[in-house]
Amino acid sequence: MNKQKVKFIFVHIFLICFTFITIFPVLKVVQIALGTSNNFNLSVNPFPTEFSLKNFKEVLTSSKNIKVEKVITNDKGEETKITEDKEVWLFGRQLFNSLVVSIATALMGILLACTAAYAFSRFKFPGQRAGLMAFLVTQMFPGTMMMIPLYIIIEKLGLLDQMLGLILVYSTTSIPFCVWNLKGYFDTIPKELEEAAIIDGASHFRVFWQIVMPLCKPALAVTFLFSFMTGWNEFILAATFMSNETSYTLPVMLQQFIGEYSVDWGHFAAGALIVSIPVMALFFALQRNLVSGLTAGAVKG
């Protein structure tokens, strides 16, 4: 027993060291974010030396005046249109955009990936192997060359400057990983369950929806997380497709702190931490699912 204890102490020491190294760069971000100047702290020490929430406050409370059209009816019932300035909470708008885009991306990603993965797992049809391969293959083509054609397509669909355009692109780019992961998971679910249900008269769709889906919650959680992160962290496409500061997503806001000649480090770091919080929260909430959802599929025992 004593030997065991000594061993554990060493394990803890190792883990503490390793964890410290792991979070070191993040500590540096925290330090810059909590500082008062916009300078980069050159010291080796990663721990905060100042505790100012100025940067956080300024990032969170950014606002912008926008023009709003208002129709005013006078006593005689005549309508006149006036434009007036209204201050909007820019950060709030952008947070809202980011949430809507990422959640919708995740839901759409799940919807699309689930159906496809189910077909790949349950049916043997011509093009099955090739199709699955084709999904993987899309990951192999560098994205930088696709920008201009993608822009043309989104423009032709009339989806420029609309969240739906971003959602469509993000959810589709996250599909391949999701399909692969889900297919592996579906493979572990015994076919007999569904066959029994079909004999009892359930439709294919009902079997899928009421039997298979509830069984693969962990894999769904992983799929959700991945698609969510695709939408949450991306900025080049968001900055290119959206042409209104109030329709930007948070990563675009973050990039605006990086100028051509100089970087506003304090705000950038504070913004980056704020942006990471929801993802970390999701990670922690889905931790258990993450472990089983990512791999259980691949282990067929």
Place this chain on the structure above:
Amino acid sequence: MTRFLRFAVALLVTLFAWPSAQADESQNSQVIIRLWHSYRDAEKAALEATVEAYNKSQKEIAVEVLSIPNEAFASKLDSAIPHGTGPDIFIFAHDRVGDWAVNKRIQPIDSYLKQLDGVTDLDSRFFPKTMEALTFENELYGLPTTFKSLALFYNKKLIDNPPETSAEMITLAKKFTKNAENRFGLVYEVGKFYSHAPWIFGFGGEFFEGHKAVLNTKAHAEALRFMKTLIDPADPVVPKGIQGYQITSLFNEGKAAMVISGPWFLSEINKNVDYGLALLPVISESGKRAQPLLGAEAFLLSKTTQKPLAAVKVMNALTSDWAAQIRQEKGHQTVANKAIYERPEVKNDQIVSTFMHQMENAVPMPNIPIMGLIWAPYDLALAEVINDKSTPEAALNKCQRTVEHYIIAQDEGQALKDKGDNGIGTFICHIAILFGLLLIALIAYAIVRKEKTKKFFKDIRENIFAYGYIAPTVISMGLVVFIPFVYAISLAFFRYFQNDYYYIGIKNFIDILFSGEYPFPDNYNFYYKLLITIAWTVSNLVITVAVGLALALILKEPLLKFKGIYRVLLIIPWAVPSYITAIIWRGMFDQRYGVINHIFGLNIDWWANTGTAFLTNLATNCWLGFPFMMVVSLGALQSIPSDLYEAAKVDGASKWQQFRHITLPLLKPALFPSIILSTVWTFNQFNVIYLVSKGAPGGATDILISEAYRWAFERGNRYGYAAAYSIIIFFILFLYSQVTNRVTKGTEGSGR
């Protein structure tokens, strides 16, 4: 589950019904002019103030402003302008003027200016140098807002009188420099072409003679030697390898007596620092003044605007003296309007008037398209000389050769353009022949293998369900992935030149695979790049899998406490956006201030050598990648039945034997899909290379994907060449996945 579905549908419906962000403009008789820029902070506020004032002053035109992150600005313009969805006017530095003029992004404004009333003589409104910057092939392409150039900042507490000559500058700097205490007489970004340029002009050098680059002249070599004396390791007055943000910190902490920087530096200096500004010194050896490059920012007119006249009117208004005054006062800009500098409060401002004098002693950055080609090669020459890899002459000769190569490639494009035929007809012909042959082969196959074909169609009919399931995914993938994919593939057979594509068959592939331009050990050689990429991928995978698996094995231990906390903290690298942590990692490898040199007591310039630069990328990417492998391994370990280990224990197997004979074999199938995916991702990992080593030294650590990017955007817009690179990357990965697929199926014998 049903509730969830209802919620999803409701969400989608609201999204479709979401009002377009643009307000309805039709009933409004006002002309809307869209203005894009990438200013931030005070400059942004000042610009918005001028726009607001303008919008209030008249009723016919309303200006809408959009600020775009600098990083995405150029690519957004490149996407939007050709499709008419771009701005009417935008603000950009003038050095892209020539490039954008020939690539049809912007248009001359002279003819519109003539139609406007009351446009006063522009030459008396703006400084002539800023107008010169905006003139390309005798046509004016915009109106200047500001100019930016380097000048000499000095800390008044440490320096009484700023130096007039370079010899004085060095003497002054030597007095203050204490290398051991990290105190320096003079600080600037030594390795950057932009910061080095003043010395080149100070020694009488030029970049171009007509269309020809002249980078290996005596003046260039003398400038390099001068720079070398500044960083002389025995007696340095300038620290090498310093980056912009470090300069700010040093100056604010009083550890830098003099700094060479531009107007953007003003907003970064702490209020308690008493500083002055002086002209760059006269070079003692040549008797000429060191002249920085002058950049003018300007309103440019989009090529596809529908309302050019109104747009130019807005430009004219927003560059008039009243607007310039707002930008000067509110945005602290060094504006291009002469009248502002006559105002007493500006005249007495030592800083602003010095910048104006420096501007008169500056050289407008050449705006010809080939200017963009010399930045990277010149940075490389600087790095080689700074790190004693090469003599000034040899480095410059190499730089000159590289730039000549690029220019020859541009001339090839010009030749294609002069021929007048873009070869689309031939292209369609070739495609038709290819498809015809394919079709014939298919029909022949169907006839020969009749039974198989019949079964094929029968299978399709029987599995019609399955196709229904995959249809939505296939449609959206087709739209968003496959169409762009096909587009990119066809690009590879073309040569892009000045907004047109010319069909050149498989020349791009031949150039890459047979490496005519760049023989083997060269950094641009395809096979060298392939070797680096493979080394990169393999080393990343080995390390992330090993670290991930080791951690998973430790964290699996049932009796271990605080497992949850460790697991949560260890996942953090995965959760924080990599574009900020990558920048932090770059800072950690800094020679002087980086924590890594500090802890290990090293003094390594990590980006001077291929090996060490490669390590910086590797460390960053492993840090980013191990949490994924750890989570995957944890999951896989959990699924191994514990009775197997118990049985092994009973049989007296050691820990190692258990790991070797139970854990590993059972882990393999679980880890394999993740490893394949991870390989593909690492192979195409662009961000880390781009942000951490930036390809240094001289592109030696660029992998295939970042190389493709550079050909497209940094070496003269060779989109076709870059597309060919992408296709080759694609085939390599495709081959890899096929082979691994076979191999795993073979070893497991349980393929589905």
